[in-house]
Structure formats: C-alpha cells, structure tokens
Amino acid sequence: MYGGRARGGAAIAAVLLVTGCAAEPARQAGTTARESGAARESGAATPGEAQGPPGVVPRPGEVGRIRPANGLPPVISSIPTRRKVVFLTIDDGWEQDPGFVEQIREQRIPVTAFAMRDAVEAEGTPDQSGGEARYVGAGKWGYFRQLRDAGVPIENHTLTHPDLSRLGYDAQRREICGASALIRKRTGARPTLFRPPFGAYDTGTLRAAGSCGVRAVLMWTATVQPGGKIAYQVPDKRLRPGDILLMHFRPNLARDFRVLVKKIKRRGYELGNLRAYLDAAVRPAA
Numbered sequence: 001m002y003g004g005r006a007r008g009g010a011a012i013a014a015v016l017l018v019t020g021c022a023a024e025p026a027r028q029a030g031t032t033a034r035e036s037g038a039a040r041e042s043g044a045a046t047p048g049e050a051q052g053p054p055g056v057v058p059r060p061g062e063v064g065r066i067r068p069a070n071g072l073p074p075v076i077s078s079i080p081t082r083r084k085v086v087f088l089t090i091d092d093g094w095e096q097d098p099g100f101v102e103q104i105r106e107q108r109i110p111v112t113a114f115a116m117r118d119a120v121e122a123e124g125t126p127d128q129s130g131g132e133a134r135y136v137g138a139g140k141w142g143y144f145r146q147l148r149d150a151g152v153p154i155e156n157h158t159l160t161h162p163d164l165s166r167l168g169y170d171a172q173r174r175e176i177c178g179a180s181a182l183i184r185k186r187t188g189a190r191p192t193l194f195r196p197p198f199g200a201y202d203t204g205t206l207r208a209a210g211s212c213g214v215r216a217v218l219m220w221t222a223t224v225q226p227g228g229k230i231a232y233q234v235p236d237k238r239l240r241p242g243d244i245l246l247m248h249f250r251p252n253l254a255r256d257f258r259v260l261v262k263k264i265k266r267r268g269y270e271l272g273n274l275r276a277y278l279d280a281a282v283r284p285a286a
Contacts, residue, residue: 055110
C-alpha cells in the first residue's frame, strides 16, 4: 500500500529540467544586513521580524526550470538544484503523534503533508509497519490544523487511496477533486499539489488533477522506513541535491523523524521549503 514505482504510459507529460542552476556603526550595519539576509534565506526570523514559512529557500538563479507539457501538471520526483538541499514529505494521516507536531513547531522543520481522508478519519486498516499504533485518528482533522498552524502545507492524497491507473477518468476526478474540496473545508486552503497512491497514475490522472486545481504531481526519490532508515531508489544509495523524501504517518513517528533529521544534517544537507522551490522551478508552458 505504501511506496511503489510510477506507472505512466508514453503519453504521460514529459518534464524538461534545465539546471540553472567607515566607522564602527557602519561595520555593525553591514554585519546586521548580512545576518538578516542569511536569516531570510534559512527561513529563520531576525529580532522584531515576523517568522515566515520554515526551511531554506532558493537563491536567485539556483533552481532549474520545470516546464509543464501539453497543458498537464508536471510529474516531479526531485527539484533541479545543485545545492545540498532535500525536501521532506509525509503521506496518509493514520498515526497522529502529538510529538511530531511539537518537533515541527519548535524546530521549524519544513514538511509537506499529503492527507488521505480515510486515514485522517481513521476509516480502514492503519499502517502499523513501524510498530504498535497508539494515535490512529487521535485528532482527525484537528491534528492537521495543528500541522497547518506549524507551517505544514496540507496537500492531496485522494479520499480512499485507490490505484488510480485502474480507474476511469470520472472516478479519478471524484477521488482527487473530492479530497481537495474536503481539505479546503477542514483546513481553509485548497491543495495545489497531488501525490497519487502507490505512485500509480496515467494520463487521465494528470488531466483529472489539473481539472481539480492541482499545479504539480509530486513523486519521490527515496522512502523513509521505520527507524528513520532511508531506502534509496538510486544505485549509489545516497542522498542527492533536490531529493524528495517520502515518509508516512506510522507508529513511532516522532522518534523516527528525530533520527531522520539528524541523519540528513550529518550528511551536510539542508531542509528546503518545497513550496518556495516549486515556485522557482515550475513555470507555465510557453
């Protein structure tokens, strides 16, 4: 049910990536300006300045362009950058661990959540691959509003987690548009990103997603397993600049997340603000 390879036919929209990659008071003013610029880039706030979204944001000219093809939302597995930055995403919504929200809020860690209705509302069989579940559906949509208030965008992962490639266009549209409408009702913001369950999609999925207001379809380059272990989908088994990591709302989430973040930072990577990088990368078709 979790992870998997994308199954797109030859008609799937292609994505073109091009990597764009005098006196003491005066000295103090220069230092203050540099510190303020660094703080803005990292997402941290300077004294007296309102905090913005968490995570590092792209430098001018850093991010390559992603151009949608045939008017369909682009399918994105990584961000075109050479900077050592990765992006954290988390799917479904079964295990609503309050410790995870606390980490996000207190450490200002950038994460993008892809909510699936049945998981958030605890309808069905929860994911217990990380151990015994303790918080399944504990806060329901209230939990996701807490995440939203901590700076986490709440995006679309369908209503019931079907294999969309096996459904017709109308059924796909009901799953995607229905989830977007519900998320807007429960959190106050309509999703602009979509992640297909199992990574399975076809051209109809992209058409349906676009009709529901989706800007981009988000895939991943590595998954995070129980214990904070990173399972790579590349032969050299290492992080690469621009990687998008996929997690799930599993048991022991707060513990595993703490391990993961430390591991990423030890390897010299920063945690990026996905929305800011997508704003820099995704441009309308010419």
